[in-house]
Amino acid sequence: MARIPYADPAQPDLREAAETIRASRRKIGHLHRMLLHAPPVAQGWITMFDAVRWNSTLSGKIRELMMCRVAAINDAPYEWEAHAPIALKEGATQAQLDALRDWHGSDAFDATERAALAYCDAMTRHVHVPDDVAAAVRALFPPRELVELTVTIAGYNCVSRVLEALEINGADPLPEA
Template sequence: MRIPYAPTEPADPTPENTEIYERIRQRRDPRPLIPLDLALLHNPNIADGFNTLLGSIRTKSSLHQAPMEIAVCYVAVLNGAVYEWTAHAPLALKAGVKRDALEAVLKGDVQNSSVLSEEEIDVLEFTRQSTKEIKVGDELMAKLKSRYTDQQVMELTITVGAYNMVSRFLVALDVTESNAKGMRMPE
């Protein structure tokens, strides 16, 4: 990583910092703090806000996990975020994304209707437009609004936006020294 990781225990163990570390540990449980956490914990208050936002996106969304995870995986591909891909590709498969669909995402073949559903193609196009063009076209937005509730459209939007933030952070600091590694399909 381009800066050292923060320690696994607060460098300044104030009650507030200790509580922040504990909240992040609770969200990761049963896993320990991950490198992303240790990169963020240089500023415990920022790490806390990040943990709250991403924790809510991950666990309090009404949008099904499969479209969320395929979007996150495509953000990783678009931004060259190897660590993000490595973390989320297995979650996409676990959420029900078919292996050949995920392979198409990895290859950037995101209009391939022989392996991707219409819903997946729309989610991937939304992800591309939101990530690369920022502005999302009205026709595509109308498609999403016909498929999802307003809340789910918001949840997809915040998911793509949040994971763009994550990928930019991971790549800029080369968290886990993954930038030079290639993206591969999970076993």
């Protein structure tokens, strides 16, 4: 169970934020129910992550592989379970998902994916990105995509940290919204 109860989106003071979430996600899941405890944060979260997910020029496959890699590094099963199916829809293979936890030893990834994964690892594990890793992604991604790649990795590190700190679990029961 989560560390605190999930918010009730029917509460009058949460309705506006709940509608923002519904308009974007169609339903209010566990993470968003938790975020509703802070309505301005919930609304800002939706705005930012809608930009990352739906208004980015970064390929969906790279985007979702990065989200899954962050989930794997941070041991965030909710994040993995949410994004692995999307990664498959965006063109990742099951072999890539299976190899993602130890991608260095796999031939399932092309040079662009490997550079992005190295960048993701550096950002997630060490924060500071070594010059050679940064040069590799800079050579492969135009500036806008490099910023989008960076924000995707940073953003989903934020997601996993919220999920894990508050012990948000997709199996937790939620009352009807």
